[in-house]
Amino acid sequence: MMGFAQLEAGFARILELISMALMMALVAVITYAVLGRQVFHLPVAWSEEVGAGLLAWMVLLGSAAAWYHRRHLVIDVVLRRLNRRWLRGFCIFIEIAGLLLLVVAFWGSQSMMRVSVHNSTTALGVSYSFLYLALVIGLGAMILFSIAQLLRLIRGDEAALPNYESEGEWNT
Amino acid sequence: EQIEIHNTMSAGGSEEAAITRFTEILEERAPGRFDIAPYLGGQLGDETDILELLNLGQTQMALTGGLFMGQYAAEYDAVSVPFVFPNWDSVEHYVMETDSGLAMQAQSRERGNLVYLGPQMRAFRHMTSNREIHTPEDLHGLPMRLPQVPVWVDVWSELGVQPIVIPAPDIYFAMRTGQVEAHENSLASPYTRQMWEVQDYIITTAHLSFPWHWVASARWWDSLTEDDQSLIREAVAEARAHGFTVEQERDDYYRAQLIENGMSFIDVDQAPFRAAAAPAVQRALADMAEGVTQDIQAAIDATAN
Amino acid sequence: MEYLIIFFGVMVVLFAIGVPIAISIGLTCLTVLVLRDGITAIPAELFALQIMRGLNNFPILAIPFFIFAAAIMNVGTVAMRIFDFANALVGSVRGGLGHVNVLASILFSGMSSTAVADVAGLGQLELKAMRERGYPRSFAVGITGASAVISPMIPPSIALVVYGWQSGTSVAAMFLAGLVPGLMVGAAFMVTSFVMSFWLPMPLSPRPALPETARLFWRALPPLLTPVIIVGGIWTGMFTPTEAGAIACVYALFLSTVVYREMTFALLMDVLASTVRFSSIILFIIGIATFYGWLLVRLRIPQELAMTIASLDVGNTTIMLAIVLFFLVIGCFMSVVEAILIFTPIFMLTIQALGIDPVYFGVLMVLTLSCGVITPPFGNVLFVLAEITGMPFEKVSLAVVPFLLPILAVIGLTLFFPQIATFLPALVL
Numbered sequence: 019m020m021g022f023a024q025l026e027a028g029f030a031r032i033l034e035l036i037s038m039a040l041m042m043a044l045v046a047v048i049t050y051a052v053l054g055r056q057v058f059h060l061p062v063a064w065s066e067e068v069g070a071g072l073l074a075w076m077v078l079l080g081s082a083a084a085w086y087h088r089r090h091l092v093i094d095v096v097l098r099r100l101n102r103r104w105l106r107g108f109c110i111f112i113e114i115a116g117l118l119l120l121v122v123a124f125w126g127s128q129s130m131m132r133v134s135v136h137n138s139t140t141a142l143g144v145s146y147s148f149l150y151l152a153l154v155i156g157l158g159a160m161i162l163f164s165i166a167q168l169l170r171l172i173r174g175d176e177a178a179l180p181n182y183e184s185e186g187e188w189n190t
Numbered sequence: 191e192q193i194e195i196h197n198t199m200s201a202g203g204s205e206e207a208a209i210t211r212f213t214e215i216l217e218e219r220a221p222g223r224f225d226i227a228p229y230l231g232g233q234l235g236d237e238t239d240i241l242e243l244l245n246l247g248q249t250q251m252a253l254t255g256g257l258f259m260g261q262y263a264a265e266y267d268a269v270s271v272p273f274v275f276p277n278w279d280s281v282e283h284y285v286m287e288t289d290s291g292l293a294m295q296a297q298s299r300e301r302g303n304l305v306y307l308g309p310q311m312r313a314f315r316h317m318t319s320n321r322e323i324h325t326p327e328d329l330h331g332l333p334m335r336l337p338q339v340p341v342w343v344d345v346w347s348e349l350g351v352q353p354i355v356i357p358a359p360d361i362y363f364a365m366r367t368g369q370v371e372a373h374e375n376s377l378a379s380p381y382t383r384q385m386w387e388v389q390d391y392i393i394t395t396a397h398l399s400f401p402w403h404w405v406a407s408a409r410w411w412d413s414l415t416e417d418d419q420s421l422i423r424e425a426v427a428e429a430r431a432h433g434f435t436v437e438q439e440r441d442d443y444y445r446a447q448l449i450e451n452g453m454s455f456i457d458v459d460q461a462p463f464r465a466a467a468a469p470a471v472q473r474a475l476a477d478m479a480e481g482v483t484q485d486i487q488a489a490i491d492a493t494a495n
Numbered sequence: 496m497e498y499l500i501i502f503f504g505v506m507v508v509l510f511a512i513g514v515p516i517a518i519s520i521g522l523t524c525l526t527v528l529v530l531r532d533g534i535t536a537i538p539a540e541l542f543a544l545q546i547m548r549g550l551n552n553f554p555i556l557a558i559p560f561f562i563f564a565a566a567i568m569n570v571g572t573v574a575m576r577i578f579d580f581a582n583a584l585v586g587s588v589r590g591g592l593g594h595v596n597v598l599a600s601i602l603f604s605g606m607s608s609t610a611v612a613d614v615a616g617l618g619q620l621e622l623k624a625m626r627e628r629g630y631p632r633s634f635a636v637g638i639t640g641a642s643a644v645i646s647p648m649i650p651p652s653i654a655l656v657v658y659g660w661q662s663g664t665s666v667a668a669m670f671l672a673g674l675v676p677g678l679m680v681g682a683a684f685m686v687t688s689f690v691m692s693f694w695l696p697m698p699l700s701p702r703p704a705l706p707e708t709a710r711l712f713w714r715a716l717p718p719l720l721t722p723v724i725i726v727g728g729i730w731t732g733m734f735t736p737t738e739a740g741a742i743a744c745v746y747a748l749f750l751s752t753v754v755y756r757e758m759t760f761a762l763l764m765d766v767l768a769s770t771v772r773f774s775s776i777i778l779f780i781i782g783i784a785t786f787y788g789w790l791l792v793r794l795r796i797p798q799e800l801a802m803t804i805a806s807l808d809v810g811n812t813t814i815m816l817a818i819v820l821f822f823l824v825i826g827c828f829m830s831v832v833e834a835i836l837i838f839t840p841i842f843m844l845t846i847q848a849l850g851i852d853p854v855y856f857g858v859l860m861v862l863t864l865s866c867g868v869i870t871p872p873f874g875n876v877l878f879v880l881a882e883i884t885g886m887p888f889e890k891v892s893l894a895v896v897p898f899l900l901p902i903l904a905v906i907g908l909t910l911f912f913p914q915i916a917t918f919l920p921a922l923v924l
């Protein structure tokens with residue numbers, strides 16, 4: 019199973035690296051648009067569209083990576099007062115609840131990807147399918163990470179439970 | 191039967207008036223049969239969102255702008271090109287009667303699950319400026335706001351302006367700071383944005399009447415009985431006629447109010463503008479399907495009086 | 496209206512048992528849909544459609560930009576330069592480091608867009624300086640925590656961006672509107688420090704000679720230009736608030752690599768990774784909350800609420816007072832951005848129906864909700880302070896209490912004199 023854990027971590031790292039590259043690209047695109055308009059008097063009509071589209075990709079890939087690192091915001095006042103046994107039970111319940119939502123949203127995303135082939139953006143005419151692909155990949159990755167986590171929890175892997183001794187009571 | 195109707199304009203215009211009339215007619219001819227829920231001001235999303243909801247069958251009807259034609263039937267979308275149709279009747283004729291118009295309707299159904307029910311008049315668009323404009327030469331280098339519609343940017347560039355693409359909510363502010371010195375829209379825009387504070391002239395280029403369109407989701411439409419379908423079609427036709435009247439009244443009112451608030455109207459001769467824009471207009475039409483140019487001419491001829 | 500109870504109840508229960516915020520909001524939507532249409536007719540596409548509507552979104556792009564710019568600024572010595580300059584200016588005035596603490600937060604708020612960024616960056620320095628000079632610990636912790644509330648009021652501000660986008664109000668107007676109330680909160684804290692100095696030991700800093708002050712000003716000048724660039728650029732129409740975010744990033748990168756030479760490639764990768772992580776988490780919540788807001792409108796809850804409140808026939812000020820009290824309570828339990836996402840769609844139609852200025856409403860909303868970051872049980876700033884100081888959470892919470900009064904005073908003033916928020920945007924825009 020060591021191999022699988024590394025594969026999972028590597029996948030999360032790749033998602034995060036792409037997301038980081040997109041962040042830099044966003045700075046570049048919007049700066050270019052401002053310079054284009056103010057300095058060179060060129061209307062950069064596509065900057066909003068490209069900016070918004072790249073943002074969606076950045077967030078969904080970054081969100082998947084953060085899901086792997088279990089960094090999404092949680093109010094954990096109750097969780098940190100539970101003993102290990104109850105904590106495992108709660109964690110399994112939460113993971114299943116999360117999976118439920120992710121699967122519904124994933125299903126909708128792949129459906130939207132098909133439905134929206136003829137809907138395209140106004141300036142560049144990029145199909146909306148390409149946007150929904152970001153949801154498919156991002157939510158798909160979150161589902162995979164969740165299944166892996168769920169298996170670890172069910173197997174009784176202690177390391178899969180949150181360790182409140184080493185963490186402060188805030189996680190942003 | 192619940193019918194949600196969407197429109198991006200806020201309450202108070204000819205759009206709301208038409209939707210209200212539509213509701214009244216249905217209530218009168220089939221009391222209690224339909225429950226109409228209007229969502230004005232883009233409450234449930236912008237045009238793109240509503241098109242997707244209609245496509246999915248998640249909502250029923252909309253009074254939508256021209257976006258769907260660009261998306262589903264760009265090769266027949268002549269009504270979005272400025273300086274093509276001289277009056278409203280020719281626009282309506284092109285969409286409802288010509289082969290190109292019918293092909294547009296069929297393709298919208300096939301690609302976007304839209305049932306097309308008819309166009310509703312929107313007052314012709316003019317330009318505003320704080321520079322006096324009489325001929326196309328006066329436009330040279332004028333920083334003019336345009337929406338993110340490639341063909342409009344192309345046509346106005348051809349006319350010599352320096353196009354500035356910014357979102358609608360920023361227009362007033364951009365005029366105030368001098369980033370933008372002109373824009374184009376129907377008179378509702380300078381009136382509701384109180385543009386007399388930042389613009390001096392309205393130049394009646396009448397370059398485009400960019401209509402609303404009554405559409406329904408095909409998934410929902412096909413579940414209706416034929417009686418209900420024809421009832422709704424009738425109601426839409428009457429609502430469109432009512433919308434036309436109200437829109438004209440509003441346009442006259444805006445004109446009077448704008449003059450009262452100190453804006454000067456310059457009633458230009460449209461011909462030189464049309465001639466100067468022609469190369470860009472031709473480029474746009476050349477990309478369209480075969481027969482579109484003939485159908486435009488046919489629509490203009492059929493409605494000339 | 497029974498849906499409103501489900502909308503709120505299910506969400507709160509899920510929050511409380513530790514389901515991630517984003518997932519809780521999404522599951523609440525799912526519950527409502529299942530109750531309405533049955534389990535077999537779940538419109539899965541709506542989730543995709545609405546999440547994408549929230550994310551494929553230009554105004555919101557400002558958020559990662561401002562997070563990135565602040566993170567770059569936090570790498571080097573920027574916080575120290577600002578603290579030193581503030582100390583030279585007001586450290587010798589009665590109230591001493593109390594004033595320095597507040598002024599530094601005001602200056603720093605032009606770079607940081609959240610309250611937590613303020614305590615986490617500047618807070619450490621302020622606490623260290625106050626401890627070394629023998630300031631009472633509870634005063635030090637209290638004013639450091641409380642002054643962080645200024646940050647979301649002064650541009651850049653994530654809270655104001657989210658409100659502007661959700662309510663359809665110009666973000667530029669919101670940025671200008673937050674400025675005066677934000678500065679008033681700062682002034683109110685300074686008055687508090689001044690008054691408290693009469694019974695607390697609060698030694699003053701020596702007044703530096705003019706050339707020394709000038710030198711410190713020069714050292715702090717480059718980062719201090721960030722807010723000037725942001726507000727100036729928006730004001731002159733050079734760029735939109737979103738574009739200002741990108742420009743702020745470029746400027747911060749320029750400072751850290753070319754001017755200060757404190758940025759290495761490894762550091763940049765760290766900053767980028769944390770930016771992407773934090774932004775993605777916040778924006779994923781925004782994406783799902785977009786669906787929540789949409790569903791509320793779809794079920795006509797805000798519409799009904801607006802009609803009910805409008806029919807009450809009490810004055811607008813009374814209604815605003817009630818809403819402000821409600822937000823003060825809500826702020827204790829929800830983070831500012833989440834609360835804005837959830838409650839803006841609920842209240843917006845009421846605000847419009849009553850003819851209340853949405854700019855004024857937004858400023859009050861952000862200010863009152865921001866109090867929640869320094870109140871138990873979920874005050875993020877308190878958690879950070881407890882972490883930095885090692886003080887128990889309860890003690891930290893108590894230390895901040897006296898400083899809630901000046902904030903409440905400003906809230907009250909803004910409530911009864913809307914011009915405090917609205918005159919600047921009206922003057923400039």
Ligand code: NA
Pocket residue numbers: 603604605606607608609645646647648649650651652
């Ligand atoms: Na700030």
Ligand code: NA
Pocket residue numbers: 596597599600617618621638639640642643
């Ligand atoms: Na401070």
